[in-house]
Amino acid sequence: MASVTDPDLYYRAHIFCCTNQRPEGHKRGCCASKGAEHLRNYMKKRAKEMGLPDIRVNNAGCLDRCELGPCIVVYPEGVWYAPRNESDVDEILTVHLQNGGRVERLVLPARDAA
Amino acid sequence: MASVTDPDLYYRAHIFCCTNQRPEGHKRGCCASKGAEHLRNYMKKRAKEMGLPDIRVNNAGCLDRCELGPCIVVYPEGVWYAPRNESDVDEILTVHLQNGGRVERLVLPARDAA
Numbered sequence: 001m002a003s004v005t006d007p008d009l010y011y012r013a014h015i016f017c018c019t020n021q022r023p024e025g026h027k028r029g030c031c032a033s034k035g036a037e038h039l040r041n042y043m044k045k046r047a048k049e050m051g052l053p054d055i056r057v058n059n060a061g062c063l064d065r066c067e068l069g070p071c072i073v074v075y076p077e078g079v080w081y082a083p084r085n086e087s088d089v090d091e092i093l094t095v096h097l098q099n100g101g102r103v104e105r106l107v108l109p110a111r112d113a114a
Numbered sequence: 115m116a117s118v119t120d121p122d123l124y125y126r127a128h129i130f131c132c133t134n135q136r137p138e139g140h141k142r143g144c145c146a147s148k149g150a151e152h153l154r155n156y157m158k159k160r161a162k163e164m165g166l167p168d169i170r171v172n173n174a175g176c177l178d179r180c181e182l183g184p185c186i187v188v189y190p191e192g193v194w195y196a197p198r199n200e201s202d203v204d205e206i207l208t209v210h211l212q213n214g215g216r217v218e219r220l221v222l223p224a225r226d227a228a
Contacts, residue, residue: 005216007224009192016130016174059175060130075189078123102119110121 009076012054013097017043017072020062030062031069035085039070043089052097068108080108123190126168127211131157131186134176144176145183149199153184157203166211182222194222 017040021032044057065071065080073080074096081096081103083089088106095101131154135146158171179185179194187194188210195210195217197203202220209215 005218006191006193007221010179010187010194010222010224011192014187014189014192016172056178058130058177061173063172064170065124073124073128075128076192077120078125078128078190079120080124104119107121108124110124 009054011056013052013056013077014075015043015055015057015072015097016060016063016075017057018061018063018065018069019059020066022066028066029069030066031071034070036070039083039086039089040072042086043072043083043093046090046093047097050093050098052093055097065108065112068112071108081106082108123168125170127166127170127191128189129157129169129171129186129211130174130177130189131171132175132177132179132183133173134180136180142180143183144180145185148184150184153197153200153203154186156200157186157197157207160204160207161211164207164212166207169211179222179226182226185222195220196222 018031019036019040020030022030047055047057063071068082071080071082081092083092083106091103095103132145133150133154134144136144161169161171177185182196185194185196195206197206197220205217209217
């Protein structure tokens, strides 16, 4: 859907981290209850330390894949990941953001299971 | 940077609306002080009313183009807009999200003025 007249990308990679919090006991769960905020802060800090250019890591409201969280999505690729810990975040930063690959074991599918 | 093995997009269009609030008087200003939250809520409501499929409108933290706000960015296109009022939001929804065009007068450039 990109148009030939669109400006160049402002960020080479723009990462959105769901940090949405639902009430305790909600049947869908939420990313916040699974450590999303800590992982988002860690990702932001590590991306800066690694000196990755033209990258931005942002908080986002509910990305609506709560059951799979903590969820992040990397644009413009539109690749979703569910990092569980700092080591997963490191791997995404190194393999995907730094080297242009994919961390296949953490990639979420295009469609959620029914 | 898209890879041939990437899953299809989860959302056909994923819109992030900066709603960041800075302290009163901050030299960069902020999107929140320029009505960002109202416009984000309006966009979400209108997108639902229009029945646009596979679209998601999310809050985002500071997108770091504070001076130009209120800012939104549409992915995967990576097109940025600065809608000032509900009419601007309507135009973006109709022209870009529904019909695949661009609202050129509201598009932000790839680089900010120095």
